Amino acid sequence: MPRKKVFEGSVDYLQILDENGGVDKSLEPRLTNEELDRIYRLMVTVRQYDRKCMSVQRQGRLFTYLPVEGQEATQVGTAYVLGKQDLAFTMYRSHGVFLARGVPLKYMFLMSMGTFQGGQRPEDIEDVHLEFTIGSQLSQCVGAAWAAKILKKDGVAVAYIGDGGTSEGEFHESLNLAGVSKAPAIFICENNLYAISVPRKIQTASQTIAQKALAYGIAGIQVDGNDLLAVYAAMKEAVERARKGEGATLIECLTYRFGPHSTSDDPSKYRTKQEEEEWRKKDPVPRLQKYMQSRGVWNEEYEQQVLAEAKGEVDKAFEEAEASVHAEPEDIFKNVFAEMPETLKEQMEYLKKVEEEKKNLRQA
Ligand SMILES: Cc1ncc(C[n+]2csc(CCOP(=O)(O)OP(=O)(O)O)c2C)c(N)n1
Structure with missing residues (x-):
């Protein structure tokens, strides 16, 4: 009886824009100046929203909040690629996805305030409400993707999950079903290295999370999640694959949450200052600035204007949300x-x- 190799696999890592703003020209995606401006504004606005939420939560004007600062490129870079015909299945930290999918800031605040009005978003937004039960969004996503395939609809379904969430049964069930059904599903794993205080290295013995895709017969890739260009390029490839009927993809985005897990968490109990400082150097926002500057679309004046507009929109939306809360x-x-x-x-x-x-x- 022979003993032979029956499977061999490998997983790519993609980085296009390095930490110093250097670009790999051979991999650079085609993004117009207008697109870069739109993406940058989304990233800056969600960061302002995040900081506002953290600050008003401390004043008792908002309940528990789960910050996203640091993960903006991962969220905006993926959600930006989607169209109206697609569906996003989100989680409690998906603020950048909400914004990129067109959820008005006022409703984002209402959601974070824990009001039922936050669940009553404008009707033209078809994405379902965020999931707090880790993993459920993946089952919903693969179901929606499979339905789209059966009904011969053009849309793809995308779900967001953390590194900790990949230990849930639903992660494996969903990837398995996506594999056998060849559903147009995309799973974005935001690997921010911690599930609250549990480090990624004791979450799974796998070298990467992306390689789990291979076991289920779907495509998998690991990207620098703080590199907007890499995230965008990987997502575009996954969406094209799904639209062509070539099946699902798992994208592992290596990123870091700069803040605590939530407003009731103290990360100094499980992370070192040094580690946090190292990751600050990889901040996705200044990195994109450098790229845009090299293309002549970013300068200090532009920065001040974008920042002022973002702050203005965020403050106005918060006032409107606070004034409309009635429970x-x-x-x-x-x-x-x-x-x-x-x-x-x-x-x-x-x-x-x-x-x-x-x-x-x-x-x-
Ligand atoms: C099924 C389920 N189990 C446990 C929890 C409690 N919980 C909330 S957040 C969290 C950590 C999740 O970490 P990860 O998946 O890495 O995502 P992150 O919060 O880092 O974005 C846990 C265990 C939950 N919400 N749902």
């Missing part, structure tokens, strides 16, 4: 069923009675 205890019963079942009505009436009694007690 009553019975809101938790609404917007679930088209017609509220009797049992729920009874519970709602009971809650109203309890609230009324509490009010009377406070006044007494």
